[in-house]
Amino acid sequence: MSNKETLTGAEALIRSLEMENVEIMFGLPGGCILPAYDPLLKSSIRHILVRHEQGAGHMAQGYAHVTGRPGVAMVTSGPAATNMVTPLCDAFMDSIPMVCITGQVSTTAIGTDAFQECDTVGITRSVTKHNELIMHPDDIPMVVRQAFHIATTGRPGPVLIDVPKDVLQNTMTWSWPTDEEVIASLPGYRPTTKGHPKMIKEAAKLILAAEKPLLYIGGGVLKARAADVVRELAELLQIPVVTTLMARGAFPDNHPLCLGMPGMHGNATAITAMQKSDLLINFGARFDDRVTGKVSTFAPDAKVIHVDIDPAEQGKVRKPDVPIVGDCRIVVEEILKSVQELLAEGTKQVNIDPWRSKVSGWREKFPVAYDQSEPGGRLKPQFCLEKLRDAAPEGTIVVSGVGQHQMWTSLFWKFNEPYTWVNSGGLGTMGFSVPAAIGAKAARPDRTVWAIDGDGCFQMTAQELVTASTEGIHIKVAILNNTYLGMVRQWQEMFYGERYSEVNLAGCPDFVKWAEAMGCVGIRVDSVEEIDGAIELANSINDRSVVIDFRVEEFEKVFPMVPAGASNDDVLLHPSQESQREFLR
Amino acid sequence: MRTINSKNPFGDSHQHHVLSVLVQNRPGVLARVSGLFARRGYNIFSLAVAPTDDADYSRITIVVDISATPLEQIVKQLFKLIDVVRITELDPRKSVERELMLATVRIDGEQRGQVVELANVFEAKVLAVGNDAMTLSMDGTPEKLDDFEELLKGYGIVESQRTGRVALPNLEREARKGALKGKAS
Known part of the structure; x- marks a missing residue:
């Protein structure tokens, strides 16, 4: 590319995105970002026009979740930027690589309370990994390169670029910075990827010496694309694995060593295995409060190996015995190598058969359970999920909202492949599902994408189904409709003496008609008999999005449950299993 | 408000630490x-900031109150900021610290002489003298400023302003903990 070429800032921005291999971006134009939308007309980048800026952000997240590539969103200034705050924060909490471009009022108008002006970098400072206000068009290529570099390296996260209108309109001399120039421009940013060799050796020794080891794997395993290495290590030493909410699918659910999800709504075996373990091997998880329960009583006898690319996670919640800062894939490969060397030198792994048989015993006694509905009774949401799961084609991507349906999906779906589960873990953003599913489907048009949603969530972002219809991105939505803010209702039932306050969503719109109005096929399911036919129909439709409204039991609760602030030892089991609690001691 | 014991500012409790943070000199x-x-709910006790000799960088000297958060976590979180280039913890026993204070003191009659005498003892400067007040400036170690301020209170401080401390490691030895080079992520 010629060094003498003169471009407008807008042209430079779009070309920079092309240079970063952006294929799809999600957005909605407006006053200040207008200039950037003109060169888009002749760009190779596909732009998905959303109906609300929050939708653009979650779509970018969904795209990033399933591809590992940064999701890109572009919106205008002021209200568009503030609508983007939720997705940015969501991406920040779940370490999702994302680059967001916002328009800004002209440099001359900044600070004057101009129309649609807001302090976007100020507002988003604490919900982004980094953000930048560009004050000169010459800076555009470098800032874009920095943004993609920062978003995708180290602990991934969202980066926002705020571009004033005159910066887009004025001209610049095009030049594309080299990798070296990008790195030199960020003297304070040098992520550590390789683990410390001494610590790796130490970890390998601890792993071989543990009587009750447990692999506690989190989203970092997926970010680092380390699922296969983790599996190799687990299989070599036959160590059981728990997968956090962010790591569902990172280790196959159908694997005999997989114990599933721990935490507040984890299964009893996964929770108890953590409590009783003498060595937690944490790969890319962060001891989230939803996993640990009461920290002072969490895994009291366990030593901890903590592998995390973010040094600030080391010791933030639980002091590790062996902290290793580095990329999960690189570090786990090194640990595996070190373990193999020790074994070759004659070091024996402690016999962990008694531990494994204990874990197996829990699994047999405490499967994830629910009561089947009485004949003629209301649908059970778990039953609907099992039916959806069993009819789903291989490789189906599941995207959930936040609440009871999210926990049931994590508990009842079988995730046997990485990058097939997309959800809002850290921030818990209701309304995440529909737009994130559209983003996932845009990235993986060959896959079936099921959005599992609640009726509360659906009403927050359903309008993006219009985007799905107009853009031809056909997803499938299953609403587990209990006409309640179900999780809140469950807490009010259990912890507020059944005093239900503002949780009844009766008076929901007719979801079938709503779906049809948005160009989708709508199906209502009221009885058990209708389930199979509805799912079959939904799976057979590929030229439109489909919404199934499952009218489910209102008072169903998620079990197991560790009440907020309680110890994992005091997990509430499904009522049918409470009598067997002694076996978990 | 001031919790540093002037006799033993970094006494047994070690509630305050001085971080010297080198940052890229950029807006925001x-x-x-x-x-x-x-x-993150960390407490800043005092903060001073100015560009370094290299105008591309600024140095922020932060005195942090670590009664609620371990210093290590503060340093690690701070280092995650892309613009932060280096963080050094300065042990007060192995670094030079200075702070500047301006104080206007109420004086009447013969007190004027006493205050001037006090200023001489502390090597403070008299910046302005009025009928019933006097403005003094003093730079020195924060503890010395504490002592001076304490004595001035006896006369009645009308207004005072301290800059917060700035610090650099001692020349003869490296700062005790050296550069706390956190790792970016």
């Missing part, structure tokens, strides 16, 4: 640093 960098402290 102070907001990033102070925003991080606010967001």
Whole structure:
């Protein structure tokens, strides 16, 4: 590319995105970002026009979740930027690589309370990994390169670029910075990827010496694309694995060593295995409060190996015995190598058969359970999920909202492949599902994408189904409709003496008609008999999005449950299993 | 408000630590640093900031109150800011610290002489003299400023302002903990 070429800032921005291999971006134009939308007309980048800026952000997240590539969103200034705050924060909490471009009022108008002006970098400072206000068009290529570099390296996260209108309109001399120039421009940013060799050796020794080891794997395993290495290590030493909410699918659910999800709504075996373990091997998880329960009583006898690319996670919640800062894939490969060397030198792994048989015993006694509905009774949401799961084609991507349906999906779906589960873990953003599913489907048009949603969530972002219809991105939505803010209702039932306050969503719109109005096929399911036919129909439709409204039991609760602030030892089991609690001691 | 014991400012409790933070001299960098402290519930005791001899960089000297948060976590979170280049913890026993104070003191009659005498003892300067008040300036170690301030209170301080401390490691030895090079992520 010629060094003498003169471009407008807008042209430079779009070309920079092309240079970063952006294929799809999600957005909605407006006053200040207008200039950037003109060169888009002749760009190779596909732009998905959303109906609300929050939708653009979650779509970018969904795209990033399933591809590992940064999701890109572009919106205008002021209200568009503030609508983007939720997705940015969501991406920040779940370490999702994302680059967001916002328009800004002209440099001359900044600070004057101009129309649609807001302090976007100020507002988003604490919900982004980094953000930048560009004050000169010459800076555009470098800032874009920095943004993609920062978003995708180290602990991934969202980066926002705020571009004033005159910066887009004025001209610049095009030049594309080299990798070296990008790195030199960020003297304070040098992520550590390789683990410390001494610590790796130490970890390998601890792993071989543990009587009750447990692999506690989190989203970092997926970010680092380390699922296969983790599996190799687990299989070599036959160590059981728990997968956090962010790591569902990172280790196959159908694997005999997989114990599933721990935490507040984890299964009893996964929770108890953590409590009783003498060595937690944490790969890319962060001891989230939803996993640990009461920290002072969490895994009291366990030593901890903590592998995390973010040094600030080391010791933030639980002091590790062996902290290793580095990329999960690189570090786990090194640990595996070190373990193999020790074994070759004659070091024996402690016999962990008694531990494994204990874990197996829990699994047999405490499967994830629910009561089947009485004949003629209301649908059970778990039953609907099992039916959806069993009819789903291989490789189906599941995207959930936040609440009871999210926990049931994590508990009842079988995730046997990485990058097939997309959800809002850290921030818990209701309304995440529909737009994130559209983003996932845009990235993986060959896959079936099921959005599992609640009726509360659906009403927050359903309008993006219009985007799905107009853009031809056909997803499938299953609403587990209990006409309640179900999780809140469950807490009010259990912890507020059944005093239900503002949780009844009766008076929901007719979801079938709503779906049809948005160009989708709508199906209502009221009885058990209708389930199979509805799912079959939904799976057979590929030229439109489909919404199934499952009218489910209102008072169903998620079990197991560790009440907020309680110890994992005091997990509430499904009522049918409470009598067997002694076996978990 | 001041919790440092002037006799033993970094006594047994070690509640305060001095961080010297080298940052890229760019718009918004102070907001990033102070925003991080606010967001994570860390307490800043004092803060001083100015460009270094290299105008591309600024140095922020932060005295942090670590009664609620371990210093290590503060340093690690701080280092995650892209604009933060280096963080050094300065042990007060192995670094030079200075702070500047301006104080206007109420004086009547013969007290004027006493205050001037006090100023001489502390090597403070008289900046302005009025009928019933006097403005003094003093730089020195924070402890010395504490002592001076304490004595001036006896006369009645009308207004005073301290800059917060700035610090550099001692020449003869490296700072005790050296550069706390956190790792970016």
